[in-house]
Amino acid sequence: MAISRILVADDEESIRWVLSKALKKQGYDVEVAEDGNQARKMVQERHYDLAILDIKMPGANGLDVLKFIREEHPSTLVVIMTAEATMEHAVTAMKNGAYDYLTKPFDLSALDAIIFKATNAAEVTEQIDQLKREIQSQYSFGRSIIGNSQAMQSVYKTLGRVAGSDITVLITGESGTGKELIARAIHMNSPRLGKPFIALNCAAIPRELLENELFGHERGAFTGATDRKTGKFEQAEGGTLFLDEIGDMPLELQAKLLRVLQEKEITRTGGQQIIKVNVRIVAATNQNMTKQVEAKTFREDLYYRLNVVPIALPTLRERREDIPALVDFFLQKARQDFGIDAIECSPQALELLKGHHWPGNVRELENTINRASLLCPNHVLTATDFPDLDPGKGSYPNEDSLEALVCRKLQSSLAQMDLTEMNNLYEMVLHQIERPLINIVLQKARCNQVRAAEILGINRNTLRKKINTLKIEVKRNNGD
Known part of the structure; x- marks a missing residue:
């Protein structure tokens, strides 16, 4: 980024005139302020690549304006001018974030040298900022995870x-x-x-x-x-x-x-x-x-x-709905890393991948996709490209089955809990499933406990104990 717009702030009109004329002659867009308050207002209204500030001005002094610029416009470089070549002023200015300082009177060649150096610094800063933006983009939560x-x-x-x-x-x-x-x-x-x-x-x-x-x-x-x-x-x-x-x-x-x-x-x-x-x-x-x-x-x-x-972090089997997106990501990555042609995953293969238990989680999935991509004889991965995956072992229930529905609901509920603090999860979940199940069966059996016990496949005395334990209200029925 080259320096193009410069602000000169000094309460001496002659200084403002000389610097403005010299800088404009070199092609810079120059604006001037006669005190610190005006300089601060101008900085609020528009962006400047470089601000040249006198340290002593009416209203806000140069150090006040410097502090304001560093807080509100950190990309603006600031050069401080001072008529007092004291260690205190120099140290204070640099400590507060000034890029450089000039001691009055100074030759315009000294200012030229500072601006040249500042231009290079601005370009390096822009390159660093761009690199940071690229890194942040690469590692943003939506792209890297x-x-x-x-x-x-x-x-x-x-x-x-x-x-x-x-x-x-x-x-x-x-x-x-x-x-x-x-x-x-x-x-x-x-x-x-x-x-x-x-x-x-x-x-x-x-x-x-x-x-x-x-x-x-x-x-x-x-x-x-x-x-x-x-x-x-x-x-x-x-x-x-x-x-x-x-x-x-x-x-x-x-x-x-x-x-x-x-x-x-x-x-x-x-x-x-x-x-x-x-x-x-x-x-x-x-x-x-x-x-x-x-x-x-x-x-x-x-x-x-x-x-x-x-x-x-959830296991992969706790977020199986993410497997298609992960497979697509790893296929694109494999194409870049190994220099292979684009490969797609067939619906049957994807179902096989979704059904696997994945004890090694996302890392295991990535390794599996990499191996299959390298050995695939065509551009479509099929179930035969994953010979190590047994569809009948540790497989996930059919998406439309009752087991799958319960599994999804449990995953959703458990994701909101701190499982490290629990010691009765099994009993809690079992009661929450048993109660609605027994209620529904009793309704179907018209509160006939003998028939309800037959449907459930349990002893009638066991059913009565569960009704009492779970505090289920049962309407009396003549057939009971």
Whole structure:
């Protein structure tokens, strides 16, 4: 972005005239203001690429206008002019976000040099902003995370609420559900975009090396430590540290992580220096953290520190309606990654995919699609292209069946519940299904309990017990 429109604000008419004439001669669109209040009003009304402000003006001074511009129009570059070449003015101006400053009197060549440098800076800034927009677009919730099911809509709502803050997030879900993808989406849609996203799998590193990976070490800290090493916390400075499989972290290391979360500082192994860290923590696990806390394998205080905002990712079998969109996404991705021709998925193959149990979740689906795409002899995937999928094993009920209807309703209801806090789910769900079932059968049998018991295939005494337990009102019938 080249600089084209410039605002000059100075209470000295001669300064305004000289700068305006010189800059217009170079082809810039120049407007002038005679005091700070007028400059602020002009900035409110239109955009300027560069503002050249005198530090001392009637009304609002140059630093006041600088602060206003930085808050309202951060893309506008500001150059401060001052007649007093004091350290205080220079430091204050630069600290408040000025691009540069000039000490009066100055040669126009000095201003030309600053504008030339500012033009290059503006172009770099525009390129960075464009890159950020592209990254955010790539990692927007709608593009990087596929699915419109109700279960995923609940996840999207939580993501939208937490992405812009620095709040700690704990992502739970089975392996292959996309926990790191969620963590990256949080980072890419946060103010920390442009800073590092560092991922560490706590289960993939031996426990004796995990502390070193997190906090680093000083030279000579142990045998073989010939150089200083920075850990993941320092590498993620200003950005996000994603701690995957946090449930596998050793207890002794959990205490040190808790201290980092509380104090926001670390010490390298073998070192004495306290290092302040500015890092957002996003953690993930495929384990039941509540049970781990009860079993004393995970610290309760650390769990509550991490579980400020929980995000529970549904399994693929809990959102089967998303499978067609995921298949289409992975087919397009396979075409780009492997350089193959466009491939479609036949309706029969899609039904087979929807019926599979998918213990490996979305990751397993992606691998399955990649393998079938590479080996497919034509442009249409059929059921024969998925020989490892058994349609009769772990299959999903027919979409129109009673089982499928109950399954969908359960998925919808359970997606709104915090299952980690429940201990009687089976009994609760069973009662909610039994009560309407018995009511309906009793109505069909005209409240004849003998006949109702026959229809249900249970003993009459069992039916009576259930009627009492579930508090079902039964009208007396002469045939009973």
